Amino acid sequence: MKIMVCIKQVPHQDARLDVKGDGTWIQEEGIKFEINQYDQNALEAALQLKDASGGEVVVVSVGPERVTQSLRTALGMGADRAVHVKDPEADGSDPLGIAKILAAVAKAESPDLLFTGFMSDDGNIAAVGPMLAALLDVPHTTTAVSLKHENGSIQVERELEGGALEVVELKTPCLVTTQTGMNQVRYASLKGIMAAKKKTIDVKTVADLGLAGQVGAGAAKVKIEKLYLPAKGQGAEILSGSVDEVVGKLVGKIKELGLL
């Protein structure tokens, strides 16, 4: 089975976020990046399928030069090949633009199974997976927390609200978006990292994919007009003083609530 895993490089979960001058995105200089958490689970799910029954795992990402690092990590974890769509023309794409780019790659690769993370930790939009499935006209499901592959069918447990699960079945080719916590993500071993040096990262431009003028900021159907710190509402009364003073006030409050 050939599996395509779409990954996004996002600011590290603990990165300090400052809005850049024009207010449309964050200041990216000087912050650390990592593979989106949800996508790490997607990659792990793909690698587990390959471990169990062979096949090929192709990892795909759209983004600038820094993305190479994430693709190398994915190759070190065990992916076989990588495709890097590296082109300033792709900058500022909305999820539909990214889905169009990934669809063009998928058409050339013809995978049996596609994975994306359920959402990204930066935009939290949760759109690229189902959009990609729509553009490829393949069935999809979202928020997978477990997955089995048997006789050309993929059986997925997807997360509903309040801890309930829905079991669905899809025939390949199909697309699955993965929820965090789905699996324990492996680390790239030293051996894996060494082996990855021999693996190829195929670099493509938007024009290579036949999408010149169809993606990027100019084609985006949604513009971020302004990114800002959430308005401070009533908010908490922040206690000041030494730790002992603060603790004293907390105990006082808990007593007042009748809980001590």
Next chain:
Amino acid sequence: MGSILVVAEIQKGKVREASYELVSFARKVGEATGREVKSLVLGQGVSGLAEELSKKGGGEVFAADDAALANYNAGGHFAAVKAAIDAAAPDLILLSNTPSGWDVAPRVAATLDAAFVSDCFDIEVDGGELVFLRRFFNGKLDARLRPAGLPIVATMQPGATAAFSAASEGKVTPLSITVGEGGTKFIEVKAASAKGVDLTKAEIIISGGRSLGGPEKFEEVIKPLADALGGAMGASRPVVDAGWLPHAHQVGSSGQVVSPKLYVACGISGAIQHLVGMKSSNFIIAINKDPDAPIFEVANLGVVGDLFEVVPKLTEAVKTAKG
């Protein structure tokens, strides 16, 4: 001007509260921009619910009543939404950001080549155009999004506005659909496991986040405070994802929705999905190093500091106070 299509959801035999919230948003935008509000109800045996929605703000309600829609499935849901779009000619399509909404809405948007915005908490009308407000970076930043054109598919955050409750004129129009083979097949729903703690019954919950660093820290830092106060231990999603605590301890939209007398959030920044699960607690204390953490927005009392310093001292002070 096109119409607005509200895609309603049925849950436990009723139109979901979140769907009436969509009606509120649709009515607000409709009044400001001269758009008519229409709705879709889909499922099996739903004509009565369509009738109810049509009298409570849904306007013309398209009722897709089909055995293929008895259980949620992406193919059937998509077919019904697409049929309603063909019938209602909307240029704004509203769904809730729920497991069915996030499953089908982006697919609808890509099929229509439409603008897509998700998990929005408000819609503003600005110079005749629609502006959507939502959070980015797990709640750390807010954004104003302006679609460049129409149509727009939007999912709204459940609970973001009051449900529409006034009586209104409407009608029900039956909608027939065709569901193709080969889509995503529904097998079954597994109810949440009843094993472990029932946080919804706890009067006091002490919760910890990822910054605890490991399961042993829950034992060392969080559990003693929970024990001293006679409360239960809760956790944020990353803690459960990492396997530090069982799922029964997870507070949030994908875990337990709780409203104890006292909720103490230790090292929890306050991702939206966590806040949804605890913001209606009677009293909230938040302890976090980051003064900008969203948790302080819903907390009553906040301590900006290191939980490893504050929580053990608080535990001792509680024990002393109890004598």
